[in-house]
Structure formats: structure tokens, C-alpha cells
Amino acid sequence: MAHPIPGAAITQAFGVIRPDLYPIAPHRHEGVDFRCAIGTPVHACANGLVMAIGSPWGPAFGHDSPLIRHKVIVNGQPVLYYVIYAHMSHCDVVPGQVVVKGQPIGKSGAEGHVTGPHLHLEAQLGRAWRRGGGINPVHLLNA
Ligand SMILES: [Zn+2]
Numbered sequence: 462m463a464h465p466i467p468g469a470a471i472t473q474a475f476g477v478i479r480p481d482l483y484p485i486a487p488h489r490h491e492g493v494d495f496r497c498a499i500g501t502p503v504h505a506c507a508n509g510l511v512m513a514i515g516s517p518w519g520p521a522f523g524h525d526s527p528l529i530r531h532k533v534i535v536n537g538q539p540v541l542y543y544v545i546y547a548h549m550s551h552c553d554v555v556p557g558q559v560v561v562k563g564q565p566i567g568k569s570g571a572e573g574h575v576t577g578p579h580l581h582l583e584a585q586l587g588r589a590w591r592r593g594g595g596i597n598p599v600h601l602l603n604a
Pocket of ligand 1: 473490493494
């Protein structure tokens with residue numbers, strides 16, 4: 462898969478727990494955060510289908526964040542990854558739209574529950590998105 466914002470630094474890794482940010486219900490960080498100014502172009506990590514836009518999972522990710530189902534060939538077999546591109550300020554794709562790897566899908570932002578502008582990239586394997594089911598997307602990006 463391709464990097465959504467080539468060159469952006471990781472500011473929070475996958476799996477860390479931040480009771481300072483979530484004192485009431487500390488939980489694992491389910492994705493990876495990339496530092497980027499508001500308005501930075503965000504690119505699709507792979508070919509895929511836009512499943513939803515907005516916040517069916519709650520307001521934490523903002524209202525312009527796409528959930529894209531990416532089909533990736535791993536060891537000759539198709540694997541489905543559901544990826545959320547969260548906190549975006551603007552989305553250029555719509556549900557049902559087919560996207561190709563590297564295609565611009567919108568602009569990064571600081572919408573929802575954030576302490577500053579960044580892209581939160583959250584990936585899940587082979588099923589519809591569900592809270593708490595993240596896998597480390599860095600391994601996918603480097604594959
Ligand atoms: Zn995050």
C-alpha cells in the first residue's frame with residue numbers, strides 16, 4: 462500500500478495508551494497519527510471502494526473522514542482492509558466511489574477529537590469497521 466501523505470512524520474504510534482488524553486476511558490490508540498498542516502492533500506493507500514463518509518462511528522473522527530475498503534493482493538490472495546482517514550477537513554470522494562492507489566481523496570484537518578492537526582490512519586482486516594479492532598497500518602504501508 463502507499464503512504465497517504467508521503468514524507469509526513471508519525472507523531473503517535475499504534476497501540477499506545479494515553480490516559481492524559483482520555484482520562485475517563487483510557488484506550489489503545491487504534492491507528493497511526495501523521496503530522497500535517499490543515500489542508501494537506503491525502504491520498505488513497507490502495508485501490509478501493511468508499512464505504513462511508515462522516516461519523517457513523519461517532520463524532521471523534523470528524524464529519525469529512527472517509528472509510529475506504531481497500532483490496533490488496535497478499536501472497537497472491539486478495540485481502541480486504543477497511544481504512545479510516547480521520548480528522549479530515551474536506552473529503553473529495555463519495556460513498557460508492559471507486560478509488561485508485563495514490564488518488565487524492567481530500568484534505569487533512571483537525572476535525573473531531575484532536576489536540577492538533579494530523580491524519581489518523583486506522584486499518585482493520587477483512588470485515589466492517591468496529592471500535593477497537595485496529596491493526597498496525599505501518600506494516601501495510603511498508604508492504
Ligand atoms: Zn490517532
